[in-house]
Amino acid sequence: xxxxxxxxxxxxxxxxxxxxxxxxxxxxxxxxxxxxxxxxxxxxxxxxxxxxxxxxxxxxxxxxxxxxxxxxxxxxxxxxxxxxxxxxxxxxxxxxxxxxxxxxxxxxxxxxxxxxxxxxxxxxxxxxxxxxxxxxxxxxxxxxxxxxxxxxxxxxxxxxxxxxxxxxxxxxxxxxxxxxxxxxxxxxxxxxxxxxxxxxxxxxxxxxxxxxxxxxxxxxxxxxxxxxxxxxxxxxxxxxxxxxxxxxxxxxxxxxxxxxxxxxxxxxxxxxxxxxxxxxxxxxxxxxxxxxxxxxxxxxxxxxxxxxxxxxxxxxxxxxxxxxxxxxxxxxxxxxxxxxxxxxxxxxxxxxxxxxxxxxxxxxxxxxxxxxxxxxxxxxxxxxx
Numbered sequence: 001x002x003x004x005x006x007x008x009x010x011x012x013x014x015x016x017x018x019x020x021x022x023x024x025x026x027x028x029x030x031x032x033x034x035x036x037x038x039x040x041x042x043x044x045x046x047x048x049x050x051x052x053x054x055x056x057x058x059x060x061x062x063x064x065x066x067x068x069x070x071x072x073x074x075x076x077x078x079x080x081x082x083x084x085x086x087x088x089x090x091x092x093x094x095x096x097x098x099x100x101x102x103x104x105x106x107x108x109x110x111x112x113x114x115x116x117x118x119x120x121x122x123x124x125x126x127x128x129x130x131x132x133x134x135x136x137x138x139x140x141x142x143x144x145x146x147x148x149x150x151x152x153x154x155x156x157x158x159x160x161x162x163x164x165x166x167x168x169x170x171x172x173x174x175x176x177x178x179x180x181x182x183x184x185x186x187x188x189x190x191x192x193x194x195x196x197x198x199x200x201x202x203x204x205x206x207x208x209x210x211x212x213x214x215x216x217x218x219x220x221x222x223x224x225x226x227x228x229x230x231x232x233x234x235x236x237x238x239x240x241x242x243x244x245x246x247x248x249x250x251x252x253x254x255x256x257x258x259x260x261x262x263x264x265x266x267x268x269x270x271x272x273x274x275x276x277x278x279x280x281x282x283x284x285x286x287x288x289x290x291x292x293x294x295x296x297x298x299x300x301x302x303x304x305x306x307x308x309x310x311x312x313x314x315x316x317x318x319x320x321x322x323x324x325x326x327x328x329x330x331x332x333x334x335x336x337x338x339x340x341x342x343x344x345x346x347x348x349x350x351x352x353x354x355x356x357x358x359x360x361x362x363x364x365x366x367x368x369x370x371x372x373x374x375x376x377x378x379x380x381x382x383x384x385x
Contacts, residue, residue, distance in 0.1 A: 031250045032293030034257050035059075035069035035078055036267050040285035046080055048098075048293075051250070051269070053280030059100030066094075067289050070116045070125075075296040076367065077142075079106075079116035079125055093127050095142065098293075106144030117161045117168070119182075126150060126159045126168055126182075137170060137180060151180050158200050164207035171198045177212060202247045211247035211256060222247050222258060224272070248292045257290035300329070300365035309359060309381040314349045317361055327367045334360045334380075354383035 031051045037044050041058065044065040049056040059078070060066045068081040076098050081091045082105075091114040096103040107113040111131035118125055119139075126139045134153035140146055155173025159180075162169065166182040175197020200213035204224075213222045222245045248257045250269075260268040260279070265286040269278045281287045301320035307313060319329055333343035336357050340348075350359065360380030 031252055031255070032071075032075055032295040034248075034267065034269075034280070034290050034292050035071065036257075036281075036287050036290045037067035037069065038281070038283070038285060038287045040283050040287075046078070046100075049267075049280065051292075053267075053278070053282075056281070059096065060103075061100075068115055069289065069291045070118060071098075071291055071293045072118050072142075073120055073122045073294060075294045078291075079118065081114040081116065093125070093144075095125075098296075104143070106140065106142075108144075115158050117159050119161050120163050126161055128157050128159060128170075135173070137168060139182065150182055156180070160202050162203050162207050163205055169201045169203060169210060171201055175199070175214065177201055177210070200246045202249055204249050205251055205253045211249065213245040213247050213258075221245065222256070224256075246289050248290045250292050251294045257292050259288040259290060296327075296367040300363055303331075303361055303363045305361065305381055309350055309354075309383040311350050311352055311355060311383070314347050315359065315361075315381065316347050317363075319346075319363060322365060327365055329363050329365045332362050332364070334362065350383050356383065358382050 033048045033050055033055075035046060035048045038047050039045075043063070044067050045058055045060045045062075046066045046069050047056055047058050060080075060082075062082075064085050065083040066080055070079045072078070077095055078098060079093060079095045082094050083089050083091050088110060090110060091112050092105055092109075093107045093113050093116050094103055094105050106125070107127075107129075109131055111129055113127055113129045113131070115128040116125050117127070123141065124139045125142055126137055128135055129138050130136075130153075132153040135155050135157050136153040137150040137156050137159050138147055139150050140148070150168060151170070156170040156178065157172070159168045159170045161167075161182075162179075168180045168182060170178050170180060172178055177198050198212045198214045202211045204210065207227075209224055209226050211222055211224050215221070246259045249255070250257070254272055256270045256272065257280075258268045258270060259265050260277075264284060265288055266279050266281045266283070267287045267290045269280060270276070271278075301322070303317040303319050305315050305317055307315045309315060317331065322329060331344055331346065333340045333348045335354055348359065348361065358380050359382070
């Protein structure tokens with residue numbers, strides 16, 4: 001407990017003082033998209049949408065039921081669970097790119113593998129499995145190799161990896177909340193409330209709060225609790241309007257995405273600053289398991305111009321490798337400050353009208369899931385005879 005307390009107290013100090021936090025801590029600025037599961041097309045598939053509910057797009061197209069999406073920390077991949085079709089149906093862990101491409105199966109056995117969650121650095125994926133007879137937590141590399149047990153087979157479920165520190169929050173078979181140290185050692189937990197077992201848990205981006213969801217007398221509820229040295233004291237109560245709520249924090253820590261009941265299950269967003277609730281899906285089908293993306297962030301290296309800026313000769317540009325791998329780059333050539341129509345390739349032939357003017361090229365780097373250009377870089381040369 002002391003190790004957890006020290007880590008979380010350090011995270012709280014960073015947030016309170018404005019000190020520069022590590023990359024895994026709160027991410028200011030815009031929020032990314034929301035992935036979720038929907039049954040609108042006859043079976044459960046994974047969709048994504050913008051944070052305001054627009055741009056709802058289906059990512060998986062198969063006869064299996066898909067759910068439990070979890071974004072990688074860099075926002076470029078999604079881990080999810082798929083019920084394998086055929087006799088003895090069971091869930092397995094898969095991953096895919098943020099646009100639904102490159103779907104890869106990571107686990108291969110006859111047990112139930114579900115609820116994936118990424119480590120803060122993206123090098124491991126934890127998940128729930130009953131392969132040893134009872135639910136426990138395992139971790140593996142993003143390609144499915146190096147599978148190791150994080151917990152004993154003690155009925156642990158619905159893991160969520162802390163964004164700061166080496167702990168995984170889980171619920172137990174009794175509906176309690178536990179914090180499991182990934183590297184081993186003493187774990188710490190909280191007993192569920194009277195008649196209200198915890199079914200879901202989600203760390204806040206600053207790792208000093210958790211949102212826990214459960215069911216009380218047939219109705220869903222969500223509590224936001226501060227993680228302190230003595231207990232998880234109630235902070236915000238979002239009860240009495242959700243069913244089996246499954247919380248997911250926005251990257252800036254100001255909102256929660258939830259599965260809420262309004263005739264059918266929909267995806268809602270709650271603004272924690274003013275309590276405003278917004279229904280994002282509003283369909284006749286059921287939606288559940290929202291997961292909020294951290295917007296992808298990339299650098300756009302400055303393009304290098306090769307060649308002599310002489311009329312009739314060509315300028316060629318070279319672009320350094322982009323990161324992450326899903327990033328793409330597009331180009332636009334300019335004469336002075338005016339875009340040259342049709343000049344969007346990696347080569348440009350200097351024309352007579354370019355004489356004495358600065359010819360430049362602008363590289364616009366984007367990545368799947370980003371809203372518009374991420375970064376822009378440019379290079380220029382003055383054309384001559």
